[in-house]
Amino acid sequence: MTDAGNEDCIQCGRSFSESCNEKLIEQVMIKDLVTIHEDDTLDKVLEIFSKHHFHTYPVVNDNYELVGIIDQDVMLRILLVQRTPRLEHTHLAAVVSQGETAKNIMVPHPVSMSSDESLCEAADMMLKHKMDRVCVVDDGKLVGIMCKPDILNEIYELRGSE
Amino acid sequence: MEVLFYILLILLLAKVFGELFERVGFPSILGELLSGVVLGTFLIHQESEIITFLAEMGAIFLLFTAGYKEVHLRDLRESSKKASIASISQILVAFSAGFLLGMYFQFSSLESIFMGVAFSPTSIGVVVRTLIDMDYLSSKPGSMMLSSSILDDIIGIFLLSIVVTMATYDQFPSAVQILFILSKIVAFVAIMLIFRVKFFPTLFAYVHKMHVKESIFAFVIMVALFSAYLAEVFGLHAVIGAFIGGVMISDISHAKIEHVQSKVTGVAYGLFVPIFFAFIGLSVNIATLQTVGLFSVAVVLLALAGKLIGGFAGGRLIGFDNYDSLIFGVGVMPRAGVELVLISIGKELGIIGDEIFSAIVLMVAVSIFISPVLLKMAIQSKERTKSINT
Numbered sequence: 001m002t003d004a005g006n007e008d009c010i011q012c013g014r015s016f017s018e019s020c021n022e023k024l025i026e027q028v029m030i031k032d033l034v035t036i037h038e039d040d041t042l043d044k045v046l047e048i049f050s051k052h053h054f055h056t057y058p059v060v061n062d063n064y065e066l067v068g069i070i071d072q073d074v075m076l077r078i079l080l081v082q083r084t085p086r087l088e089h090t091h092l093a094a095v096v097s098q099g100e101t102a103k104n105i106m107v108p109h110p111v112s113m114s115s116d117e118s119l120c121e122a123a124d125m126m127l128k129h130k131m132d133r134v135c136v137v138d139d140g141k142l143v144g145i146m147c148k149p150d151i152l153n154e155i156y157e158l159r160g161s162e
Numbered sequence: 163m164e165v166l167f168y169i170l171l172i173l174l175l176a177k178v179f180g181e182l183f184e185r186v187g188f189p190s191i192l193g194e195l196l197s198g199v200v201l202g203t204f205l206i207h208q209e210s211e212i213i214t215f216l217a218e219m220g221a222i223f224l225l226f227t228a229g230y231k232e233v234h235l236r237d238l239r240e241s242s243k244k245a246s247i248a249s250i251s252q253i254l255v256a257f258s259a260g261f262l263l264g265m266y267f268q269f270s271s272l273e274s275i276f277m278g279v280a281f282s283p284t285s286i287g288v289v290v291r292t293l294i295d296m297d298y299l300s301s302k303p304g305s306m307m308l309s310s311s312i313l314d315d316i317i318g319i320f321l322l323s324i325v326v327t328m329a330t331y332d333q334f335p336s337a338v339q340i341l342f343i344l345s346k347i348v349a350f351v352a353i354m355l356i357f358r359v360k361f362f363p364t365l366f367a368y369v370h371k372m373h374v375k376e377s378i379f380a381f382v383i384m385v386a387l388f389s390a391y392l393a394e395v396f397g398l399h400a401v402i403g404a405f406i407g408g409v410m411i412s413d414i415s416h417a418k419i420e421h422v423q424s425k426v427t428g429v430a431y432g433l434f435v436p437i438f439f440a441f442i443g444l445s446v447n448i449a450t451l452q453t454v455g456l457f458s459v460a461v462v463l464l465a466l467a468g469k470l471i472g473g474f475a476g477g478r479l480i481g482f483d484n485y486d487s488l489i490f491g492v493g494v495m496p497r498a499g500v501e502l503v504l505i506s507i508g509k510e511l512g513i514i515g516d517e518i519f520s521a522i523v524l525m526v527a528v529s530i531f532i533s534p535v536l537l538k539m540a541i542q543s544k545e546r547t548k549s550i551n552t
Contacts, residue, residue: 081294092232094290095308098299109415125370130421
């Protein structure tokens, strides 16, 4: 069976993967971000989760450097700490459940990519590491976020346009 | 290949017994230990080299995952500020209790020091459920327990490094030799820190772009093996290296990708660690426990009392009232994984014999059983007094 994308690209003289590789993350990423500050209280974090409906929020410091992420799983684990099975009552989980600020509950050291990497590299990374989203960081500062649906839409459009 | 059947049996019984204990409200580690005791009594009478090796890998992976998943350098800094006085107090008293007990029963200085070291760490995980159920996790003693237990393990591992190296000397080492031991530990940590800063981040940045399957997972395992090996080269024990190696990559984002972490945990807790706990159970000599009954009872009582008294004194020193100090003292009583690693090393190196080994395993099991119950009673007594006073 012929790959539809590649078949289209034979006509335009460029392969699909070339187009995908030329497309940079900065052209696709979401730049208008809702972020959490590392010193935000748990109440503030909960307020952000109830006001917006994203799965994951980047956590930044005063210099807008990415220091961690907080996702729905983190919040659920904290809110339902009473229901957590005994085996998951590790020391770290207990410390996190007692956190009063974003800094204490976030998942530190998230994997990030830089905005000049290609769309294909982002897609490869997400598939390889079973990630649904990745923060985009330039010189330590948060500049955007890439989610799987954004990549999917972009690839769909790339294939359609060629 | 009888050993394949043995490994199958060990894993099967460890998981089944572990599950049974979880279902009745006790940590699975007790079931895993018991599976070893049962197998040792009824079926496996001689130690196979392969099972011993797998158990050693279990000890390495137990401490590696502890460093890799559970320790954050940031938490460590904060804990050391908050909890150093209370921690040092309870460790000092627990260590002294072990050491003096050893001396009283006329064990050698090295054996006595080893007993002190084995009395020192705390496994807070055992009482976390009780703290949550009693809504005490965020209380003053609750948060102090959390901070203190990180330091406990680090200090325990540091003491182990010293005692393991001391075991290579025929007699109690001189001041110069102790300085030499300390300098080896410092040199090892310094080299690992250089790797942490200069090498590991770059390594993982490249590794995550590799095309071969499971490259990051493989390199995380390689860090565990490398640090364990390097520690041995420095005359320390492999498990100490593995723990420090784990801590060194605990804040490298590519090494901490969630699905990589879950694979490392899978290898550790799905295979090696249950074999390690069962192996400890296999190595327990029930007959020895009976012959040294008084000694075993003394080990259990003093190990628990050491933590209780040390914790109470530490609590008072940092300004807790009597009840909070008591709660803190009871909360730091449980021992589990790290203590079992300590004594398995002691036995492997010939520092301790069957009687100390078996008595400490008994102490670990008793501490896991009674710590949550005693903690509940301590908290209830505080609540009762509070309600009477109001």
